[in-house]
Amino acid sequence: MSALAGFGVLANQTVPLNEIPALVFPALGETLIMVGITMAIVVIVGIPLGSIIFNLAPGGLFENRSLHTVLSWVISIGRSLPFLILMAAIIPFTRFVTGTNIGIPAAVVPMSIAGIAFFTRIVENSLRSIPPSYARVAKASGASNLQVIRTAQLNEAVPSIIGGLTINTIAMIEYSAIAGTIGAGGIGYVAVTYGYQRFDNTVMGVTIVILVATVAAVQLIGDRLVRFTTPQLRTSTRAGSRRATTLRTKTAVQA
Amino acid sequence: MIGLQQLTKVYGHGADATVVLDHLDFRVDTAEIFAVVGPSGAGKSTLAACVNLLERPTSGSVVVNGEVLSDLSEAELQVARRRIGTIFQSDGLFARRTAAQNVALPLQYLGVTAAETRRRVAELLDRVGLADRAGHYPHQLSGGQRQRVGIARALALKPSVLLSDEATSGLDPQSTEAIVSLLKELRDDLGLSILFITHEMDTVLKVADSVARLDHGHIVESGRIVDLLQDPASDLGRALRPWRGHTEPETGETAWQLAYAAKAVPTDWITQLSERLGVPVSLLGASIETINGATVGHATVGLPAIEAHRVVAAAEELGLAAERASAGAGDEIDELERVA
Numbered sequence: 353m354s355a356l357a358g359f360g361v362l363a364n365q366t367v368p369l370n371e372i373p374a375l376v377f378p379a380l381g382e383t384l385i386m387v388g389i390t391m392a393i394v395v396i397v398g399i400p401l402g403s404i405i406f407n408l409a410p411g412g413l414f415e416n417r418s419l420h421t422v423l424s425w426v427i428s429i430g431r432s433l434p435f436l437i438l439m440a441a442i443i444p445f446t447r448f449v450t451g452t453n454i455g456i457p458a459a460v461v462p463m464s465i466a467g468i469a470f471f472t473r474i475v476e477n478s479l480r481s482i483p484p485s486y487a488r489v490a491k492a493s494g495a496s497n498l499q500v501i502r503t504a505q506l507n508e509a510v511p512s513i514i515g516g517l518t519i520n521t522i523a524m525i526e527y528s529a530i531a532g533t534i535g536a537g538g539i540g541y542v543a544v545t546y547g548y549q550r551f552d553n554t555v556m557g558v559t560i561v562i563l564v565a566t567v568a569a570v571q572l573i574g575d576r577l578v579r580f581t582t583p584q585l586r587t588s589t590r591a592g593s594r595r596a597t598t599l600r601t602k603t604a605v606q607a
Numbered sequence: 608m609i610g611l612q613q614l615t616k617v618y619g620h621g622a623d624a625t626v627v628l629d630h631l632d633f634r635v636d637t638a639e640i641f642a643v644v645g646p647s648g649a650g651k652s653t654l655a656a657c658v659n660l661l662e663r664p665t666s667g668s669v670v671v672n673g674e675v676l677s678d679l680s681e682a683e684l685q686v687a688r689r690r691i692g693t694i695f696q697s698d699g700l701f702a703r704r705t706a707a708q709n710v711a712l713p714l715q716y717l718g719v720t721a722a723e724t725r726r727r728v729a730e731l732l733d734r735v736g737l738a739d740r741a742g743h744y745p746h747q748l749s750g751g752q753r754q755r756v757g758i759a760r761a762l763a764l765k766p767s768v769l770l771s772d773e774a775t776s777g778l779d780p781q782s783t784e785a786i787v788s789l790l791k792e793l794r795d796d797l798g799l800s801i802l803f804i805t806h807e808m809d810t811v812l813k814v815a816d817s818v819a820r821l822d823h824g825h826i827v828e829s830g831r832i833v834d835l836l837q838d839p840a841s842d843l844g845r846a847l848r849p850w851r852g853h854t855e856p857e858t859g860e861t862a863w864q865l866a867y868a869a870k871a872v873p874t875d876w877i878t879q880l881s882e883r884l885g886v887p888v889s890l891l892g893a894s895i896e897t898i899n900g901a902t903v904g905h906a907t908v909g910l911p912a913i914e915a916h917r918v919v920a921a922a923e924e925l926g927l928a929a930e931r932a933s934a935g936a937g938d939e940i941d942e943l944e945r946v947a
């Protein structure tokens with residue numbers, strides 16, 4: 353926000369090139385803060401919620417059809433509202449929680465709600481892909497329900513959950529641009545106000561490049577983490593590089 | 608000790624209810640290996656799941672070491688299950704954990720200290736011959752090795768009862784042999800009661816003291832292996848020792864099948880039979896071995912045409928059950944496949 357204060361809001365006035373960094377980088381910082389706080393809340397709430405929904409479903413550890421149906425409906429409502437509508441609809445709630453309806457805190461509330469609904473489904477879906485026999489093995493080994501969830505469900509689903517988390521984070525970057533329109537700032541806000549409303553093609557181009565680079569970076573990190581947490585993928589690369597090293601040593605010896 | 612009393616398991620309700628286990632009664636004593644055989648879908652895995660109460664029996668009771676498990680609450684069961692080791696049909700190793708971490712799981716659930724866990728895991732992996740594979744992930748192990756990790760994990764909490772569901776199925780003969788001797792060794796050293804579920808008859812013969820045949824939820828036949836093998840009328844005994852093919856008798860000779868039916872069959876019974884009948888006896892095929900200290904098996908011999916009752920009587924005096932060979936051994940092989 354502060355970065356924007358120095359510029360007059362006059363139509364058809366383009367930002368000089370040398371001032372673009374001072375405009376975009378703080379905005380990028382705001383986006384990262386918004387998405388970062390949101391994702392922290394999303395993970396903290398979404399993982400337990402997703403595990404609970406999964407285990408309330410038929411075949412789960414504490415099967416309860418009616419409770420499952422209710423929770424599932426609530427999540428589905430959160431999932432089905434377009435973000436702009438959700439954001440507008442919960443303004444009273446947002447003001448109640450944060451005391452304001454503009455700025456980063458106000459954006460984090462609707463983003464977290466949308467993100468939790470999204471991520472809960474991702475966790476539930478990841479847990480479904482784990483062989484149900486794992487839970488039986490854990491129970492037969494004397495595990496409590498909590499231990500079953502931790503070791504035989506969540507831990508085994510880590511790569512798949514990280515994959516989902518990547519998709520979720522990227523969706524949140526997109527939502528942050530929408531939240532920017534309620535004055536939350538961020539890179540999306542810069543793109544809309546300078547690029548779209550004032551036809552400043554240079555700022556538009558720079559924000560697009562930054563957004564693409566950010567999303568690509570998130571995807572890259574996500575993919576790396578998935579690889580790192582999947583023994584099958586990790587050990588095969590390690591074996592590969594080890595083979596490469598021995599080859600190199602051999603060549604060195606021959607030379 | 609494992610005891611089942613009138614154990615019944617029904618899946619589903621009303622019209623589509625299926626009785627998977629129907630009033631089963633049997634007992635596995637301390638230091639006994641009890642095999643359960645039966646065709647696919649007979650209810651073997653369901654039986655295993657009912658013994659450690661992963662499935663609640665519909666009726667009847669499960670007793671392990673004098674404790675009636677079927678009466679316990681879920682919280683009490685969590686404790687009781689620690690005395691029962693379970694080896695699962697597919698090894699059931701967690702893919703994101705190394706062999707050592709998989710074996711450590713039950714100890715971790717119990718809250719054993721890290722140092723004690725490390726010591727015990729090393730001991731267990733050594734016991735199953737995989738000390739050098741501790742850091743390997745399941746996908747880096749062979750089927751037989753994974754199964755042995757599963758056994759080590761089942762033993763982690765020093766159980767007194769071991770359930771093994773198809774622990775050797777799908778393994779090559781050497782791996783099967785290794786697991787069978789490991790189980791027998793464990794039984795001898797630790798006095799385990801082992802419920803060994805399988806559909807492979809030759810594995811039963813190698814490992815078990817007693818066997819029951821489960822079919823459509825009923826125990827069709829059961830008994831000590833030695834008794835079943837020496838009972839010519841036992842279907843299960845015959846399925847355990849199938850009659851393999853034999854050479855055709857000479858013209859003028861008839862083929863007779865002789866089964867060991869007593870504890871003390873003289874080793875020179877061919878000579879003795881020949882003397883008693885006063886005719887030469889030609890050996891066409893035989894399969895004889897010692898199982899749990901008793902000699903069991905059968906032989907096909909060729910005899911010149913003589914009265915059938917004389918052959919039967921002479922054989923009986925030697926502890927053999929004799930009957931004229933049927934057209935071929937084919938129907939016996941069918942019998943084996945029907946049972947397995």
Ligand SMILES: Nc1ncnc2c1ncn2[C@@H]1O[C@H](COP(=O)(O)OP(=O)(O)OP(=O)(O)O)[C@@H](O)[C@H]1O
Pocket residue numbers: 618619625627645646647648649650651652653654806
């Ligand atoms: N949860 C369940 N609900 C309904 N029916 C079930 C359930 N589990 C098993 N069954 C049925 O119970 C029967 C016995 O299954 P079970 O898995 O015990 O057979 P099995 O003897 O172990 O077979 P296999 O040799 O193929 O492992 C089968 O007909 C199966 O369809």
Ligand SMILES: [Mg+2]
Pocket residue numbers: 651652653696772773
């Ligand atoms: Mg089975």
